[in-house]
Amino acid sequence: MYREGPAGVAGAVLWSSSAPAQPRPVRVLPDGCLDLLWSSRAGLLVAGPDRTAYLNQSAPAEDWVGLRLPPGVGPAVFGIPAVELRDRRVPLADLWGARATRALADRAADAAVSRPAGSPPGGAAAAGLGTPGADGVGAVLVAEAVRRLRACGGPDPLGRRVSAALAAGATVAETAARVGLDARSLLRHSRHLYGYGPKTLARILRMRRALALARSGVSLAEVATRAGYADQAHLTREVRALAGVAPTALLTD
Template sequence: MPGTYRERPSRLDGAVLWRREADPAPASGPAPGAAAYPVLPDGCMDLILIDGRLIVAGPDTRAHAASDSPGGRYTGIRFAPGTGAAFLGVPAHTLRDRRVPLDAVWARGDARQAGDRIAGAADPAGALEEFALRRAAGAGPPDPVMRAVAAALEAGATVGAAAEAVGLGTRQLHRRSLDAFGYGPKTLARVLRLRRALGLVREGTPFAEAAHRSGCADQAHLARETRELAGMTLRAYAALAARQARSSAKSETPSPSGSSTTA
């Protein structure tokens, strides 16, 4: 795992504040591909400070390759599924599978001023959190129905059961899910199920047991989902997780999967 990662719950409901610092480049130069790692979908959206600029990471439907510049510092706030769209004031589906500057979403002057103020603070993470709290207070709360849907799917409920619990029909749930999550409820359910399964794999749970406990039909089902959503085989993911565990034992907190962090 490149660099170190720290996170803590934010005072903003449902959000996580995180910081990551890449390792400095070795004198001999980085090994080919050493700085690249897969970023897995997690249903979340992030606002990230990179080189003094605020970047929005939209909800992912698939893994993508990301890389660190040597010595780079990243500060971000991760919004739980169904909450980022209300903060940004745009439908989540407009940012699906995208990384864009905040000034592509908000007025350029407002985005630049916010980035300069946060980057220039003695504690950028604290400044980012204060900015998010102020913005959220003015933007209004996220859709509580969609937060309830996300919580139900996170707990392993079927899409049908989640829809029935909040009193929504199939079409209405799909439309509101696009705005809140960036994709339909079935995709969110797949993403959250894979997170549960791979979390078990990282703990050393056998593949078949991880599949059963996470809600997959069987190990073959989990293997297909891992290839389609994580972009690698289940066995390759387990090997990567093992390497990261060994690396984290020599550094600090390992990064979890997510829209802003490593697999």
């Protein structure tokens, strides 16, 4: 079972999932985001930005709560360039140290049992994750992200500007001009903010835009035209390269 909703901070999304007794691998598509994760089995983890789909294999009955930070926000929360986390899942302690991570893990563990009485509204509660435990863990993750964003002065505004332009279909050259950077500077900033260059981010965001159109009922031929692919065959090749399967497989999953 999977649920998600707005986290109420920096455009982030809070999500939760519970694996069945016999879980199957779950295909997680690249999105340019970094996630702060809590697992009932593995504890606190960080998921870096993926270049291709990641197959996640949960343990039986494993519960997950995640705070998905939109493109460009993760480095401000974790205090590390996104490129250093690219295609990786790492223990949070590797980034924040054992002491800080243990304190956060203890708060999450307490919240997992039951959402603390008198906890503030918003955050996980607004997302409606389905159980008091998931709501409580989500609130803990959101509160920590808010605290760290305030301490560093917030995310780099360039992250939202670049990702918004690329998500809307602007070319890399058009995006660089809009934000006032040359190609080399845009590449350097993009690797820090997203984990990869603007061309890769543009491909990923275009794929996600295309899949959203297809899931709304638009034919794949029309999706290819509207999302900026040369034709449907080009769409299929790009989705297969990034997701590992053809778009039809994703739409019927």
